[in-house]
Amino acid sequence: MSDKSITKQDNQTLAQENVKTCENCHAPVQGMYCSQCGQSVESTLRYFWSVVLHLLDDIFSFDSRVNRTLIPLLFRPAFLTNEYIAGRRVHYVPPLRLYLFISIVFFLTLKFFAVDESLGAFNVGDSVSSTVKVEQHLSKLQTKKATATPDNQSLITDEIKKFSQYKEDLTKQKSLAIKGLTDKLVQLEFEKLREKDNFSPEKQKNLDNLIENITLFKSGEKNNLSSDKLTFGNNEDGSLSFDFLTPEHNKKVNDFAQLLSKKAEKAFNEDPTPLIKEAIEKLPQLLFILLPLFAGLLKIMFIFSKRLYLEHLTVALHSHSFIFLSILMVELIGFAKFYAAYLPLITHITEFLEIAIVIWIPIYLFIMQKRVYKQGYFFTTIKYAFIGITYMVMIAITATVAFIWGLAST
Template sequence: MPEPAVAVPADRAAPLCQNCGTPLLGPHCYRCGQPVTGLVRHFSSIVGDFLDSVLNLDTRIFRTLWPLLARPGYLSREYFAGRRVRYVSPVRLFVFLSIVTFFVAQLTISFGDETLRLESQERFAQATTIAAVEQLRNQTLQELARARAQIPGNVPGARAGVDAGAAAVRANADKRIAELRAAAARGEPPATVGDATKPELIFNGRPWDPVANPVHVRWLPGFANRWINQQVEKGRDNIAELKKDPDRLKNAVLGALPSTLFVLLPIFALMLKLAYLFKRRLYMEHLIVALHSHAFLCLALLLVFAFSALGTALPRLGAFAATAEGLLFAWMPLSLLLTQKRVYGQGWTMTLLKYAVLGVCYLVLLSLGVAFTVLASLVWA
């Protein structure tokens, strides 16, 4: 059957498709499907197209977030029923929420108070007399008091953080004084710790040393063993640096977690496929459930970070923020359980059993992924 002729205005010729020569009627060729615009154009327009296709979020986001948070399994069932256009697509939803959540986590989570506590504990542990502990305590508290006086009054939570550090200093000093008095009562010399700038690594019952006691795997060639010992030395040096600035480790872990979740997503969908093998659902259906579940966790964590920041900025609302955080943490596993029950429609006994098995297996995988991320950050940071 011959194709209908294309009407072309008499005053100008229609542009032709560069692939098949057909007159163009829009941004795509209706015969071969090739788009008019390719990659040979201004880079700014390519970036704009990428952001539009990946993070194109309009008013549908408001119709999506509330059911995602408060109606377990609703979005997945709507998607399977064919009602998709009114909601943000699962992929875009997860990408958007994961980026925003871990960006906010970078801003709100800090190990600064823990750094001060560990540093003061190590410094006090090196003191051998009560007078030395008291002198170090008073000097540190004076430095903190001067720092506190210089903090502007409009910086939320800053003075509270300094006060928490001062309390940690007093507690560590009191603990060291009690240890010194107990050692004196027993007639024993006080126990001390050495310089902990570089932690001691034990290998074959002896401290690791790249020359005297290196890691040696017999079946590996010499260059591989040398590479392993180089990584061990890098890891030891990085541990020392992380003790000075633990936020480096936090930033590395939070920066790698989104990619870890992307890797675990298809694995979790495969686990759902195996758990509900006799339901005869397509793998992509399980992937949709996995995407909505992970997006829900990101949204819940984002709200936890928001309430935590609210409690820090407004101490009067601290009790309310803490209650909201507790409710969100309790709602996360319950919502995932209800999602599994409503989407797959099995009885409570089988749902609880499969939920427990899937949860344990996924937590193991997530723990291994996080552990690998931490080790990688220690070696290659």
């Protein structure tokens, strides 16, 4: 027998060994799917961890498609959406997978930036910029002290102690009330340094009142930002009730509202960190519910466009992915700005980038709406404004639900 015939026979044997039988219709299968019934030859009954790893790989394995997806997502409004609707999908990350990945990263980083453990608690108002100003002032005072006369050194030492305490209250203090009051106090202190003898008596009185209030908060003699008590009631006495509920059910609702009021009061005036963490943890689930509602709003607004609901859902997924990615970039730039506060050029560049991204978001969404639905500027503007206002209301309701849900969980 020749070598050729042996090789041919071996190949036939290997081919027969590679032929599998479909578990559903028992037909011979060559490849990954049965040509008779279409069932995959790969069994779904596997070890649990292999299923988990397969799922994670399916979500995060973007391979080379990530470059072809993220750049258009940021800089080419409606390009990805129109490509996906037109059927050109293989080169890009699918909309749902893209949204899941970006939203997971976004909310993880949001939790980190909103509740920075290194700073101790939530940064309110302009407390970050106030902290930078205080640090810069302390650096100048240290330099000034090194060359000052013995008499002036004592005054500078007192100034250093005072601003060191401000820095500690802005960064390490967990009380939201103290952080907010200290931020206002620092702003007045710097006004006093700039104006010197021209600092008005009224401003000096405000400064003294802030110092007194901070002292009262620290001593525990005062535990409210104002005399108004935070309530969730709809009646004059602060209670909550509804006409369609029985007295017994109204009592339960009111008791729950009172409990939330106490928790909210404690969170705002002591340590808001647990509440912020809980609220942020609830947002992804709530926003995921908001997505189909937003797609439904698009369906109603463009009902004569004859587009399928899933096309509107694709618009919603790409829109939210873009918004989350843009806000994530603003967060990262803000983080860089905080740590590069002593480099004026870097600070100006980061501020410009932040403003540019914030301005680009509404412009991008407007262009996206026009390019996807292909309507004139007049109707696009009217519908864009209505959709924007409606969506802001939806976001406000979502944030309120997240806040109440977070309060209930703390």
